[in-house]
Amino acid sequence: MIIGIPKEVKADENRVAITPAGVVTLRDRGHTVMVETGAGLGSGIEDTKYRASGARVVKSAAELWARSEMVLKVKEPRPSEYRHLRPGLLLFTFLHLAAERSLARELVRRRVTALGYETIQLEDHVLPLLAPMSEVAGRMAVLAGAWCLHAAMGGCGMLLSGATGVKPAKVVIIGAGIAGANSCQAAAGMGADVTIVDRDPARLRYVHDILGSRVATLMSNRAAIEQELKDAQLVIGAVLIPGARAPRLISEQMLTSMQRGSVLVDLSIDQGGIAESSRPTTHHRPTYVHRGVVHYCVANMPAAMPHTATYALTNATLPYVLEIAERGVLEAGARNPAIRRGLNTFEGHVVHPAVAEALRTHPYSPWD
Numbered sequence: 001m002i003i004g005i006p007k008e009v010k011a012d013e014n015r016v017a018i019t020p021a022g023v024v025t026l027r028d029r030g031h032t033v034m035v036e037t038g039a040g041l042g043s044g045i046e047d048t049k050y051r052a053s054g055a056r057v058v059k060s061a062a063e064l065w066a067r068s069e070m071v072l073k074v075k076e077p078r079p080s081e082y083r084h085l086r087p088g089l090l091l092f093t094f095l096h097l098a099a100e101r102s103l104a105r106e107l108v109r110r111r112v113t114a115l116g117y118e119t120i121q122l123e124d125h126v127l128p129l130l131a132p133m134s135e136v137a138g139r140m141a142v143l144a145g146a147w148c149l150h151a152a153m154g155g156c157g158m159l160l161s162g163a164t165g166v167k168p169a170k171v172v173i174i175g176a177g178i179a180g181a182n183s184c185q186a187a188a189g190m191g192a193d194v195t196i197v198d199r200d201p202a203r204l205r206y207v208h209d210i211l212g213s214r215v216a217t218l219m220s221n222r223a224a225i226e227q228e229l230k231d232a233q234l235v236i237g238a239v240l241i242p243g244a245r246a247p248r249l250i251s252e253q254m255l256t257s258m259q260r261g262s263v264l265v266d267l268s269i270d271q272g273g274i275a276e277s278s279r280p281t282t283h284h285r286p287t288y289v290h291r292g293v294v295h296y297c298v299a300n301m302p303a304a305m306p307h308t309a310t311y312a313l314t315n316a317t318l319p320y321v322l323e324i325a326e327r328g329v330l331e332a333g334a335r336n337p338a339i340r341r342g343l344n345t346f347e348g349h350v351v352h353p354a355v356a357e358a359l360r361t362h363p364y365s366p367w368d
Contacts, residue, residue, distance in 0.1 A: 001325040002032045004068025006061050007039040010075045012283035014042025014306035017072035017093070019314045020053035022321075027054035031325050036064050042303075043310040065089075070325065074313065075300060076103055087111040087347075090329055092321065094118055094133075095344055098245040098358035099272045107345040108362055113329055117313075118270075119243045119352055120320060120342035127242060128338070129320070131178050132312035134267075136302040138182030138238065141265045142190065144301070145171070145234040148263040148287060148294045155294055156261030158233050161191030168192050172228045174220070174249060174274060175238035176203035179267050181210070183236045188214045195228055225249055230257050237266040237274035243344070243354030250275035252291070260292035269297040333367065340367055 003026060005017050016039045018026075023033045033055040037047055047057045058064050065071060065084035073093035077085065085091075085106055095116035097104040107114050117129035127134075142160070149155035149169065162168035171187040173180045176198035187194045188211050195216040198204050204217040218224055229235060229250070235258075239246055246268035255277055258264075266278045273279070277290045280299040287296050302309035320339060324332045333340040343351050349365035350356045356364035 002034065002067060002069045003321070003325060004064045004071045005033065005035045005039055005055075006064055006071065006073060006081075007036040008042075008074055009078050009080060010300065013075050013300055013303045015074040015303055015310045015313065016040040016043050016045065016306075017074050017313070017317075019311055020045065020049045020055075022314045022318050023050060023053040023055045025318060026322070026325065029322060029326065032056070034058050034064050034068060036061055040310075043306040045310070070321075072317070072321065074303075076100055077106075082106045082110075085110040085112050089113070090324070091115070092117070092317075092324070094270070096270045097344055097355050098243060099270065101359060101361065104345070104350070104355070104359055105361070108348055108350060111348040112345060113343070113347060114345045115324075115329070115339070115342040116243070116344050116352075117317065117342075118240075119344060119355075120338050121242055122338050127178075127240075129313075129316050130240070132316050133302050133309060134177065134179035134238075134240075135182050136305060136309050136312065137267050138179035139186045140301050140305065141179070141183045141236045141238070141267055142171070142186040142234075144286070144296050144298075145236065145263050145265045146190070148265070148296050149233060149261075151261075153287060153294060154261065154289045155263055156233060156259060160187065160234070169233040170195070170231050171234045171236065172197065172232040173236045173238060174198075174225065175240070175268075176200065176207050176217075177238060177240060179240075180236070180238035181207055183238060183267075184215055185211065187234075192234070197225060197228065226254050226257065229254055230259075233259065233262050235262070235264045237264065237268045237278075239268050239274050240271060241354065242341075243352045243358070244271070245358045246271040246274050248274060248276055250277075252276050255291045255293055258291075258293050261294070262292075263294045263296065265296045267301070269299050273297060343367055
């Protein structure tokens with residue numbers, strides 16, 4: 001199969017979809033890999049390294065898209081890339097279609113077969129391709145939140161760890177998945193007063209087993225969230241429903257009860273965000289203040305740590321890329337339920353139920 005790796009065009013996106021080691025693996029299995037010039041520079045990978053690994057480095061994005069049977073990306077295609085979409089193309093990337101209605105319409109209209117990293121799901125509900133980025137984002141969220149608490153950023157000026165004779169800041173994490181658990185571990189490690197909220201007792205039990213009495217665990221409901229928000233200096237939203245829009249768990253009314261200068265880091269912004277007040281921001285302009293609360297809603301947080309993120313992502317995606325390249329998406333999907341669950345669109349149809357429910361513009365068509 002001819003596999004293309006374009007340079008990411010989303011603002012501040014410095015990751016790339018494959019490492020040179022990944023290229024070697026694909027080449028050893030007989031596949032052709034094309035990489036757009038400069039695609040890896042943001043992650044510290046020069047074109048010469050791709051050439052040495054056996055990739056063909058091409059200058060034209062149009063040529064790469066046109067000649068590739070499968071295109072691997074990190075982020076969803078931007079409007080400037082829609083012209084490259086075509087019938088028969090296989091696209092494998094983060095899609096987040098619940099928050100990208102225009103892209104979903106283009107994928108259906110242009111009959112693209114698209115798989116989302118975030119919807120590849122194992123039998124035990126683990127999301128193996130989202131996991132490494134959730135791990136990175138979860139740890140980064142605490143660092144970002146601590147930075148936003150600076151008075152110069154509009155924050156209340158509290159140090160997460162406190163100081164001798166001064167109590168630490170209170171951190172409330174909503175969602176105990178991989179991102180939330182990593183945020184929890186980082187915040188507790190910095191000495192903050194941490195509470196994590198989730199509706200799944202098994203996830204809360206896992207966090208308790210790992211961190212013990214350093215963290216308070218709380219079952220999620222509206223009243224509990226509302227009460228916790230009142231006392232929090234830093235709130236981290238880390239809720240994900242595969243393929244679906246993130247639930248709006250923080251209303252405008254709840255926001256008014258939060259302390260002035262408190263911070264919301266919304267990791268769920270890729271799927272629309274967990275607060276009614278959340279809207280996507282960028283690494284260059286990462287924050288805004290609404291009702292006295294500093295909002296940090298960067299949609300591609302791991303892009304700020306591109307070297308780590310690129311290598312972690314390739315480690316996770318490569319086995320699935322190989323399986324699809326060697327068997328084709330139909331046979332791979334028939335043999336591997338995780339790949340089947342990863343399909344979002346197929347030849348003009350929406351084939352993921354949660355995506356169809358979130359979009360409400362295209363009916364759900366079962367994959368089979």
